[in-house]
Amino acid sequence: EIVMTQSPATLSVSPGERATLSCRASQSVSSDLAWYQQKPGQAPRLLIYAASTRATGIPARFSGSGSGTEFTLTISSLQSEDFAVYYCQQYNNWPPWTFGQGTKVEIK
Amino acid sequence: EVQLVESGGGLVQPGGSLRLSCSASGFTFSRYTMHWVRQAPGRGLEYVSLISSNGGSTYYADSVKGRFTISRDNSKNTLYLQMSSLRVEDMAVYYCVKDPAGIMATLGNWGQGTLVTVSS
Numbered sequence: 001e002i003v004m005t006q007s008p009a010t011l012s013v014s015p016g017e018r019a020t021l022s023c024r025a026s027q028s029v030s031s032d033l034a035w036y037q038q039k040p041g042q043a044p045r046l047l048i049y050a051a052s053t054r055a056t057g058i059p060a061r062f063s064g065s066g067s068g069t070e071f072t073l074t075i076s077s078l079q080s081e082d083f084a085v086y087y088c089q090q091y092n093n094w095p096p097w098t099f100g101q102g103t104k105v106e107i108k
Numbered sequence: 109e110v111q112l113v114e115s116g117g118g119l120v121q122p123g124g125s126l127r128l129s130c131s132a133s134g135f136t137f138s139r140y141t142m143h144w145v146r147q148a149p150g151r152g153l154e155y156v157s158l159i160s161s162n163g164g165s166t167y168y169a170d171s172v173k174g175r176f177t178i179s180r181d182n183s184k185n186t187l188y189l190q191m192s193s194l195r196v197e198d199m200a201v202y203y204c205v206k207d208p209a210g211i212m213a214t215l216g217n218w219g220q221g222t223l224v225t226v227s228s
Contacts, residue, residue, distance in 0.1 A: 034215050043203060044153065046216025055216055087153055091208075091215070095167040096155035097143070 002026050002090050006100035012108040019075040021103045023088035028068045032092035035064055035073045038102075039084045047086075048073065075105070083107055110134040110217045112204045117222030124194050128222055130187040130204030138162075138182035141207035144189050146200035147221075156202070157189065172198070191224070199226040 003026040013019045023033065031051040036044035046055040048064035051071060061076040075082055088100040116128040130142070144156040157178040158167045166178050177190040187204055202224055206217035 034212070036216075043218040043220050044216075049212040049215050053213075055213060089153075089215075091212070095158055096169060097145075098155065099153040101152045 001096060002029060002093050002098050004088055004090055004098050004100040006086075006088055006103050008103060009101070010104045010106060012106050013078050014108045015080060016077050017108075019078055019082075019105055021073040021075075021086055021105070023066075023071040023073070023100050025069045025071075025090055027093075029090040029092035031067045032090055033064075033066070033071050034089045034091065035062075036087045036089065037082075037084045038087065044087060078105070110206060110214075112206060112217065112219035114202060114204050114219045114222035117202065117224045119225045119227065120194055121228050122194060122196060122226055124226075125190070125192040126194065126224060128189040128191065128202055128204075128224070130189075130219055132185045132187065132204075132206070135206065137180075137185040140209055142180065142187045143205040143207060144178065144187075145203045145205055145218075146198075147203070148197070148200040151200075154200070158207075159187070194224075194226045196226050199224060 005024045007022045033051045035048040037047050038044045047058050047062050052064045063074045065072050085102045085104045087102050091097050111133045113131045120126050141160050143158045146154050146156050159178045163180050175193045179188045201221040203221045204219040208214045
């Protein structure tokens with residue numbers, strides 16, 4: 001089973017600033033990597049798939065990069081609605097899909 | 109539009125049983141593998157189980173193997189998760205997820221979840 005590790009656990013950012021979230025896989029997942037955003041009481045919302053492709057309706061301030069074992073989600077200018085928990089997921093070698101433990105983006 | 113609506117969650121005592129359902133619409137249910145993913149309170153996402161489109165293949169996480177049974181009724185467009193010998197650590201929101209079947213833009217088809225509370 002592939003282990004996904006996210007860092008940092010919590011990121012404190014001021015509105016308008018840039019946020020950079022990291023996700024590392026225990027072995028190569030090629031570009032089979034997705035990012036989700038989750039707010040309290042809601043299901044995860046797909047932001048990015050194939051490591052760098054924005055899902056339908058996702059603003060351009062969200063971007064993903066990386067391949068193999070190292071991935072990054074960047075939010076270029078944080079808006080109030082972006083404060084949430086973010087998860088990465090690999091779907092290269094499944095079952096099972098495996099998820100990172102999450103990064104909480106909070107207001108500084 | 110794909111819709112997945114989970115039901116059946118509730119309060120159950122340790123050692124008890126519960127059956128979750130997921131009603132699907134907006135796509136040809138019988139053509140898709142389906143998954144269950146759960147999230148314990150304040151915790152991350154944990155993969156639970158999958159079932160192939162015709163029900164012939166299943167997979168279970170080690171944490172639920174032997175206690176949970178996934179099934180489906182394609183005539184009713186419904187996915188099930190029969191949970192028995194429930195433990196406190198099974199307490200979570202359970203999400204039903206449609207497999208993207210190679211179209212990764214559809215990875216985001218999750219239900220809203222149903223809460224299972226295991227407590228005496």
